[in-house]
Amino acid sequence: MYIFDLQLTNYRNYVRSAIKLEKGLNLFVGDNAQGKSNLLEAVYLLSTLRSSRASSDSDLVRRDILASDFPVARLSAEVERSAGNLQLDLAIVGRTTDPSHRAGKRVRVNGVPRKASDAVGQLCAVLFTTLDIEIVAGPPLMRRRYLDMMISQVDRGYLRAMQKYAKVLQQRNSLLKRIQNREAGVHELNFWDQELAHAGGLIFWARADALGHVVPQAMMQMERLSDGLEQLQLTYRPSLGGLDERDAPIDDSEWTARMLKALQNLRTREVGAGATLVGPHRDDVQVEIDGMPADSFASRAQQRTAALSMRLAEASYLRRALGDDPVVLLDDVLSELDARRRRGVLEYIDTFQQTLVTTADPDRLREVMTRAASRFVVQAGAVTRFEGE
Template sequence: MQITHLSLTNFRNYARLELAMPPGMVVLYGDNAQGKTSLLEAVYYLATSRSQHTTSDRQLINWLVENDPLPFARLVAELNTREGLKRVEVTLVKEQSGRAERFKKEIRVNGVSRRVMDLLGQITVVMFLPQDLSLIEGSPTLRRRYLDITLCQIDSTYCHALNQYNRVLTQRNALLRQLQAHGGRGDQSQLLFWDEKLARDGATIVAGRYKLVRDLERRAQRIHHDLSDANEHLRLRYHPGLDANVSGDGQMAFDPADLGSDALPHLPPPEIASRFHDQLQARRRDDLARGQTTIGPQRDEMRFLVNGHDLGLYGSRGQNRTAVLALKLAELEWMREKSGEWPILLLDEVAAELDTHRRGYLLDRISDAEQVLLTTTEPYLLPLASFDGAAQRHVEGGHITVSET
């Protein structure tokens, strides 16, 4: 797929942007702090309704309108897709409810109002960021989020289950806290109702994540083999947070030596649901004591291993870079296969982040992509020979101009 036109209003440092976008490679170059990353972020936000750079939507709205009575930001993309022309629009509006401020998202696809959940999958993207390394080195939350965003772009059933699960988990935890406050006394029958739902949607999540990790592993292994020393063998391991492996302090007792013990996700989803349900009953007393749900996909983990050694614990910077690049390229391949077309590729500062070999390999693998938006401060350092007529756009202070060079 390909974006033909992008409009931004009050998004980050773009007060107003109308940008026609050519297919193929589009190099966005400019000095630091001019709006290169923000442009990729806008496209990513249109695809996923999230930002990789912030946890609060407030930060996305242009500072200059912050004090308006009802500040808003609007993002609109016109696209050429396999299914034909498409127009995707997201408006972010601040709502004041009492003292608290909230940001509401209004979605329109081809002019028709849609739910936020229905936005996912309209535009598919794969983003390469300098901070992707944190997928290996950072917290499990980042890895779960990665799996969820990847799956949600392709699988609406998964996304629906995930939404439901999170909602029910919040409610169950609130009830547990309430019961905890009364020393466990009170009506526990409501818990049974939540457990049923939690187990069903949780099983969909576990089965989905398991299958994705396996699919990614197969592809990433091949790519990793090309990229690294032939002696290095990459593995991706998924550890569902449903096992009895939960230690006394409620944390996943992750033991790298204990790989291969996760029989659960191999099972069909109804069977996973039934075991999850049993475990919820078995752990009821613990959950009540803690005032929270101590097992479930909210405690899932994914680990990267090279020759059996956990990269999160032992990997060198270079090894981790290679593994994460292999993962992202595997994701790209997976997404192409599932959606039947190229996702839009968003490459932030890959020139600065990758060495010549990895950079060349990456650009080579994406040379047929329908559209690549690539940012750089140094356009002349990029080996763009494989991209016929790469377009160059100059980014400066929230404005974009067609480059003469």
């Protein structure tokens, strides 16, 4: 899978830009705050329909047009893939005073309007950023997000289960507060327990299944990048009120049954707390390096290598699940690595059809310059092809 044409209009700091990309490594060079990260964010947004950085859709629309009658950013990509060529178009509508203009995203696949859940993963990408260290050192939310963004691109059933779970969880938490205030009866939880456990079982099972591939791949990458000096361990910690790892459920129906049992066991505590205390929304993945918790005992360099190993494992998972290569996006991460780790990453990403790499320090990335199929300069939201030496 690779993108051969990418267009951005009124997106972030881009007024209008059309970029012809090549197979292989495409290098984007520019000073900080010129639009390099925005460019990779746009590709990832076309893949997942979720921004890697923005807190709202309006943040994605160019500031100069936010006050206009119809503030809209547009992204478009033409993609070659084994499942057939793809035309992907995304419109991001900012807030407007006209009630007939609804803010949000509109997506078309090959010219046909599609729901977000049907458009996610049509273009598949994996994004490496300098913030990836938070996957290892940050709160459980970051590791759940890592799993969710990865699995959603290849499993639409997972994405729909996530959407349903979020809605049911909100309803159930509201009911728990009403029960706590004696405005509702405990028996009313029965229906919501069933709904939550069904969606939760699908999520638990998909996460466990995905990690079955990711874990050995991440361990292998960590060993390779560290020349065998560091060992990475990843362990799924599903929130089920205490699950024996030796007796893990084997399919989604067993996960559902376990969650339903956990909800029933914790009902009194949940009413007291006014919140749901078990379920995928409280999952974690334990990360250890050489047998010690990575967030507390690993150095920043070790944490960064572990996060990088997890991203490389994600790329392998997407390739395996798709039967096609995802587009690999590296946002200014190579310059932070020493020469040995950088060489290890480059050797692996060379096996993928297309990679987009950004840097503000090309002098440190001479080996990347020589590998690049295309080189571009990014300045003030404008992208130009660099043809020099």
